[in-house]
Amino acid sequence: MRRNITKIISSVVFFIAALLFVLIFGGPNILKGYIETGIGGCNKIPVLCKSPVQEIIEPKIEKEYINTLIPYKFSKLSLSAPRGFAVIQELEKRPYYKKRMNRRKESVIHVFRQDPGYFIRLFPQVKKAGVLENYSFIKRLAFANTNQIKNIIDAFFVILKSIFTPDLGDQNTVVMASFVMPGRKGFISYNLFDKQYYFDCNLVNENGDFFKIYIKDAEAKLELKEVLAVISTLEKQE
Numbered sequence: 001m002r003r004n005i006t007k008i009i010s011s012v013v014f015f016i017a018a019l020l021f022v023l024i025f026g027g028p029n030i031l032k033g034y035i036e037t038g039i040g041g042c043n044k045i046p047v048l049c050k051s052p053v054q055e056i057i058e059p060k061i062e063k064e065y066i067n068t069l070i071p072y073k074f075s076k077l078s079l080s081a082p083r084g085f086a087v088i089q090e091l092e093k094r095p096y097y098k099k100r101m102n103r104r105k106e107s108v109i110h111v112f113r114q115d116p117g118y119f120i121r122l123f124p125q126v127k128k129a130g131v132l133e134n135y136s137f138i139k140r141l142a143f144a145n146t147n148q149i150k151n152i153i154d155a156f157f158v159i160l161k162s163i164f165t166p167d168l169g170d171q172n173t174v175v176m177a178s179f180v181m182p183g184r185k186g187f188i189s190y191n192l193f194d195k196q197y198y199f200d201c202n203l204v205n206e207n208g209d210f211f212k213i214y215i216k217d218a219e220a221k222l223e224l225k226e227v228l229a230v231i232s233t234l235e236k237q238e
Contacts, residue, residue, distance in 0.1 A: 053176060077234060184206070
């Protein structure tokens with residue numbers, strides 16, 4: 001989550017330059033082989049061969065549970081979160097972030113927000129593939145699959161998926177789902193079959209703002225419906 005954006009962009013540019021060369025002299029199979037040689041195949045990164053298989057439409061959000069959450073307000077967003085979690089807005093430094101904590105054992109929630117058009121400004125080349133706003137970008141990212149690479153744009157999103165996917169524990173047990181709820185829609189990857197629970201969610205609100213929320217539940221106590229309740233509290237702050 002805290003990877004430097006400049007390094008990410010540099011890595012992507014390098015891969016794209018190499019992919020252009022491969023694409024000129026080879027087809028989809030060579031392109032796929034190049035990707036698997038460079039970043040690894042499904043055995044090394046199982047999530048690259050996974051796509052959303054579950055569809056969650058307007059899940060029931062229990063108001064009683066929302067009332068037990070603690071509200072947090074940051075410079076770019078606000079949300080309510082369960083007790084026992086350290087809540088951090090990425091790219092924002094505050095004194096209490098510097099407390100000495102063992103992040104490997106700590107339950108933590110990372111949140112991030114960017115304005116409409118964020119990904120298109122970062123990667124303008126995707127406009128040629130009809131990706132014109134944040135939601136279409138995260139949808140293409142969610143469905144990126146090594147086994148379905150046909151062109152350089154497919155390869156581009158597979159590479160980004162490998163870079164943007166945070167620690168989800170054993171990726172072989174990760175489940176990917178799409179969801180729609182009032183005022184927002186997106187995709188969530190979750191792992192409820194590890195010693196710790198993991199949730200990685202990318203969503204867009206009705207105005208096109210992009211939100212990312214990553215949860216590492218060290219005590220393995222959160223249910224999917226509770227995480228969706230937390231997601232429902234995300235709001236933009238000016």
